[in-house]
Amino acid sequence: MEFEVRDRDCFFIEASGVAGCRVRLEHLVRRSDGKLLEYFTVDGAPTDRVLSLAADAPGIVDARLVNRGVDGGLFEFVVSGPCVTTTLADSGAIARSVAAEDGVGHVVASVPPHVDVRSVVETFRDRHACVDLVARRDADREVPVRTKSGGRVALTESLTEKQQEVLRTAYLGGYFAWPRKSTAEECAEALGIAQPTFSQHVRVAQEKVFDELFDGTDSG
Incomplete structure (x- = not known):
């Protein structure tokens, strides 16, 4: 529609x-x-x-x-x-x-x-x-705003909805840029959550994405 x-x-x-x-x-x-x-x-x-x-x-x-x-x-x-x-x-x-x-x-x-x-x-x-x-058109499976296709979907399949929200918010907010454009406190405030909660979601989400990307290989 x-x-x-x-x-x-x-x-x-x-x-x-x-x-x-x-x-x-x-x-x-x-x-x-x-x-x-x-x-x-x-x-x-x-x-x-x-x-x-x-x-x-x-x-x-x-x-x-x-x-x-x-x-x-x-x-x-x-x-x-x-x-x-x-x-x-x-x-x-x-x-x-x-x-x-x-x-x-x-x-x-x-x-x-x-x-x-x-x-x-x-x-x-x-x-x-x-x-x-x-x-108004009949169509096959549609892709919503926050969903990507192909390999990007595979990388985020293991993430909870909240982890995806936090990780994408951090990315768009420039948290991963160098130099950083947003601090953890600013991202947490934007999401309406505590900074430790934001940091926890980011770390867990990163670990899951890296596990998917590197097949869970432990380099240690």
């Missing part, structure tokens, strides 16, 4: 319209406190402009630039306002891609066989303004 959304209460749609840019969701985590941690790539807008818009947006609790690009960058947002991804999740659908350009959101979602398509559309329209269902 593919939707066009013009709900300016959604920050990524509003920002794309006001700043005249393209905004694409890279990763999201639903925190234990109900807020969302979201990573968006922004192309075509000054980073200061994006952060200024976020500071004025009632649904944005916190925002920071993680990685500066040529004309934009990767941003981290803590969100408490309306979000199309949670709307889809609450209705039983899975977001495959979420983006916006010049004030128009484009959302592609897959609907499992046991979920009623009509109820998904109705829920989406109830929660968001100016929603159009522009395409």
Whole structure:
């Protein structure tokens, strides 16, 4: 299913319209406190402009630039306002891609066989303004936003959902970059968890990925 959304209460749609840019969701985590941690790539807008818009947006609790690009960058947002991804999740659908350009959101979602398509559309329209269902296609197995294919899937099969969330958040946040762009404390705060909990998840997840990558070989 593919939707066009013009709900300016959604920050990524509003920002794309006001700043005249393209905004694409890279990763999201639903925190234990109900807020969302979201990573968006922004192309075509000054980073200061994006952060200024976020500071004025009632649904944005916190925002920071993680990685500066040529004309934009990767941003981290803590969100408490309306979000199309949670709307889809609450209705039983899975977001495959979420983006916006010049004030128009484009959302592609897959609907499992046991979920009623009509109820998904109705829920989406109830929660968001100016929603159009522009395409509906039958397809084979769909790939959600946070899932990669091929060898990348094999490397993460042994990880729990929480370990995947923490590891990907750490990666996108620049925790593994040199020099580091985020500390363990900053990543933990973004996820709404304690720093020791974050560090534990990262270490265990790394060990599992390395075991998969190196066939569990013990070099010691």
